[in-house]
Amino acid sequence: MDVLSDLLQRAQASDALVRQIIARGPWSVTYADVPSLSVVATLGGSAWLRLDDGVPTMLAAGDIALITGVGSYTIADDPATPAYYVIRGGQKYTIDGEPVEWRGEYLAPRTYGDGLPGATTMVRGAYDLRGDVGRRVLELLPPLAVVSGTPQNRPALDLLTTEVAREEPGQDAVLRRLLDFVLVLALRAWCANAELPSWYQALSAPGIGDALRHLHDDPAHRWSVAELAAKVGLSRATFAARFTKLVGQPPLTYLTAWRMTLAADLLRTTTAPVAAVARQVGYEDPFAFSVAFKRTYDESPTTWRGRGR
Known part of the structure; x- marks a missing residue:
C-alpha cells in the first residue's frame, strides 16, 4: 500500500x-x-x-x-x-x-x-x-x-x-x-501543485518512495538502514544520504517518529496493555518503548492514555 x-x-x-x-x-x-x-x-x-x-x-x-x-x-x-x-x-x-x-x-x-x-x-x-x-x-x-x-x-x-x-x-x-x-x-x-511536507514530496522519488512504503507496510519490523537500502537497490551510504535529504530525517529517525504516531493513536483508541502496544509498533521491551514515547510526547504512555480519555 x-x-x-x-x-x-x-x-x-x-x-x-x-x-x-x-x-x-x-x-x-x-x-x-x-x-x-x-x-x-x-x-x-x-x-x-x-x-x-x-x-x-x-x-x-x-x-x-x-x-x-x-x-x-x-x-x-x-x-x-x-x-x-x-x-x-x-x-x-x-x-x-x-x-x-x-x-x-x-x-x-x-x-x-x-x-x-x-x-x-x-x-x-x-x-x-x-x-x-x-x-x-x-x-x-x-x-x-x-x-x-x-x-x-x-x-x-x-x-x-x-x-x-x-x-x-x-x-x-x-x-x-x-x-x-x-x-x-x-x-x-x-x-501536485502545492508546497508540501518533505516526506510527501519524497513519495515519488526513486528508491525513497519505496522505502517509505516498506516502513509503513511493516512498522514493527526490525529495520536497519542496510536492509532498507538493499530493498530499494541502493548502497547504504547513498540511500541514507538521499533519504535524509528528501525526507528531512534519517531513515530510522523517521521510523521511530512513525511508530510513536501509531502508538499514540493505539493508546487512545484501544484498551491493549502498554506492552502489547509496544510490540505492535516494534518494541519487545516496554521500558525502551516508554522511553522513546516520552521523548516524543513529553509524558509516559500511561499518562498519555489517561489524558486522552
Whole structure:
C-alpha cells in the first residue's frame, strides 16, 4: 500500500456524513462545530464559500473544496446573501439560535432544498480524522484548498450525487467509498501543485518512495538502514544520504517518529496493555518503548492514555 493510502486508511473514522443540497437563490447555510475535514463539491451552478468570517471564494461547477481546521463555514448563492440558517450537530437553527424543523426541504434521501429549475446542486461530505495519523493528513492542506473541476473528476462527482439520493442495502458503505474516492482525487490534484511536507514530496522519488512504503507496510519490523537500502537497490551510504535529504530525517529517525504516531493513536483508541502496544509498533521491551514515547510526547504512555480519555 502506498503511504498516502495508508495514512487515509488509518486516519479516518468509521463513519462519514454525506448530504446533497439542490436550491435556487437566495440561500445561505452556515455549518458550525464542523468535523476536522469537509469535502464540498459543486455539481451544477455555482456557490460561494466563506470560512468563519473570511473572504468568500467562488466554487464553479465541478470544483471540489477541502476544508480543515475551522470552527465554521458558510455556503451561499451569493456573498451578499445574509445568513439564513445554522446547522449544528445535525440540527437546523435560525441565526438567532431557534431550532427549525426540516419541513418542505426533503427531496430525496440525504437531499435537501427546493429542487427548482436553475438551482445549484452541491454535495457535502464530512470526516473526523483520528489522532496523530489524522494530523499528518491534515498537515497536507491549508484551511481551504479548492481543486478546479476537470473531466477526470466529473464521473466520480456524478456517481456520488446519483448514489447520495438512493436508499438501498449497503448505501452508507457505498457513499463512504465514493466520498473516499472524491477525497483522494482532490488530494492528489492539490498535492501536485502545492508546497508540501518533505516526506510527501519524497513519495515519488526513486528508491525513497519505496522505502517509505516498506516502513509503513511493516512498522514493527526490525529495520536497519542496510536492509532498507538493499530493498530499494541502493548502497547504504547513498540511500541514507538521499533519504535524509528528501525526507528531512534519517531513515530510522523517521521510523521511530512513525511508530510513536501509531502508538499514540493505539493508546487512545484501544484498551491493549502498554506492552502489547509496544510490540505492535516494534518494541519487545516496554521500558525502551516508554522511553522513546516520552521523548516524543513529553509524558509516559500511561499518562498519555489517561489524558486522552
